[in-house]
Amino acid sequence: MDRVCLIAAIVFLGTCFGTAEAKCVKRSCNPEDDKPCPDCYFCKQDYYGNYFCLWVNEGNVVDLDDLKAIIQNFESLTLTTVDGNPDPDVNDPVIGYGFNLNRADAAATFNAVLGSGVDFNKVRNGEQGITLEQANALFDHDIDNIYIPRAENSIGEALYDSLTYNRKVAIVNAFYRGDIGPTTITLIKEKRWDDACEDYLDSEEYRNSAQNIRKRMECNARQFCPPEPKPCKMD
Template identity: 35%
Template sequence: MSYARSPLRQDNKTGATSCYGNVLKKSLSDTEIAHAEVIAPFEGFRSKVYYVGDDRENPTIGIGCNLGRFGARQDFERVLPDRDFDAVKNGREELTEEEIYTLFAFDIQKHTDRARGKIHQFDTFPVYVQTALVNAFYRGDIGPKTIALINNGRWEDVTSEYLNHKGYRDADRRDLPGIRKRMNFNADEFRKYAEELNKEKRDKEEGEKT
């Protein structure tokens, strides 16, 4: 039976993620878990393949695991070697909770590494900025112009360029409000960081005057 529920449920006594959420704690660093805790609610939790809106080319399963993307088969078979990729992709078979978390942990690491490879000073940013960047890479909505602005330190221009995205503009028409909500979340984090940098700059200038 296909099910959907909160991906990272909390144990009331220990505060730890319950059930197979512990897979994440065994596989991921604390910072990567911080990314996962933000990304998971945006993605949802499905044991059986589903499609987002009118996109019929990218069957998705688990916590936003896209089985239609390039390299999906190789990654799936590497992480879950005992499962039939085609049977899962075609909807004939479902994944267990443990398998879903295992795939998710792999995807978090993969997209964190992608962000680190594209963003020159990724590890020097506050965790909340790193998380927003991984969230953007996970969904695939961060473009080369936005990446260039970040790498050039032009954070004051990052938010507007990031939201200048076809997926963001078309979200309402496609009845996919979650896209705008998610991208707005990332944009707010980028804006917050830009404001922090501006404040540091002003404080430094004021200090030099005194």
């Protein structure tokens, strides 16, 4: 394993904190909270109806619900419109889990997904908010109809379908944020996972980003780098 993959692997050592001998401790979570778990974890219900933060790895990530929960955990949830761009000269209104109200299809998507009960212009202008259920509906629409198809089209549907869910998460998460470049995509298509891991983090986007973005990208990169440790699975 090369140096970049090794760094990505050890940044998140799983739900076992401290040394390799440390005891695994589960942290409870509420899936309705904003960022209910630390970075590279996600909130999942066990067989007894309790929610715990689980580490993102092949053993814990098994279906589409997990994929969505992981991406939501990286996004800031807001039920009122906020400016998502740190540049004071740029107005970039977002709501929900990063839904951009400036995008070309924003009004049409609002009307199609949320119906007539929500006034798009009032939401965009900050005069009206949305509910958690509506935020989830917008997010589900975009993942199902934009970002998973984009991932499938970029690397090939057959390859995408063959991947473990943790790798699907990494690719869709990278497309959702827009930080995956053409070289990384080519390396994934060629199944050169170590090289994809290295190339993904060897970018100005990674080097110049804030710590939370770097952690998000490191989490994605770690899914590209085989093999990966699996310290904790659900009971």
